[in-house]
Amino acid sequence: MNTIDDLFVTSLKTKGYSVTKPRQIIFDLLDNKEPQSISELVRKSKSQIDRASVYRTLEVFEETEITQRVSNGWKYKVELSDKFQSHHHHLTCRNCGIVIPIEDDKLEDYIENIATGQGFKIVSHQLEIDGYCAKCSTTH
């Protein structure tokens, strides 16, 4: 068992949840992938998992901080949390939908400083940017 799976199992167990087949399947669908919508996950697991269980699984994943939600236009998507991949934000193209992850330590520090300057202690933050990617911006 590698570190990632280990972390997955530990995250569930320390909060008293069991490791089940549906939970593993959903986790695998999310591992190393772009943020996905719930309906995408429902569709991909349709033959193996009931819709309701997908919703219930994601609820558990959020509580155990296995996943986090990401804004995407009017909807949101789900991805593995910062425990499983390094902290980042996204640029989303309004035209072709491509998602470009961005990682920038200086930005993180800057955000942190703004908050501490107000005596505010950050638990989490989310930055979502949308517009047009290099390819699509020529036509918009």
Add this chain to the structure above:
Amino acid sequence: MNTIDDLFVTSLKTKGYSVTKPRQIIFDLLDNKEPQSISELVRKSKSQIDRASVYRTLEVFEETEITQRVSNGWKYKVELSDKFQSHHHHLTCRNCGIVIPIEDDKLEDYIENIATGQGFKIVSHQLEIDGYCAKCSTTH
């Protein structure tokens, strides 16, 4: 007619939309208020406007950049766009719920630069921070 209403009318007309009663009502519901969910707007206007028209109105408002969407926890809400109030982000306290607006030009520039560095053209961006405010952070 004051400047705000003027801007509202102009925003619609320049894109070829008419100013109608339902659109004015929804606009008034949003003016000078905290971000609201669609269902709140539907409920508040129930006696005067059909659900479908609320959705259609918000679609038009978005296209004409009268409103913008704000993620609020895991849901979305609608507020008047930066044309009607100065661009800002929020620090939200998980304990007492206080919302501290933040405005920081250097931050905005920094975000802009990250995007342009990737050839990305920003249409909008959203930064939501949550944690504990100065008062509440002593107890957490």
Add this chain to the structure above:
DNA sequence: GTGAGTGCAAAATGTTTGCACACAT
């Protein structure tokens, strides 16, 4: 063995669409 987790079916909620009528320009 036992309680947590699941599938299934149905309900509740949220969003979109077609169409005939009403209203803004």
Add this chain to the structure above:
DNA sequence: ATGTGTGCAAACATTTTGCACTCAC
């Protein structure tokens, strides 16, 4: 006058819930 915008009703999509059965521990 005319074409956009609206209400209404129905379709469609998404999310939640109750219940009996199953599986992880």
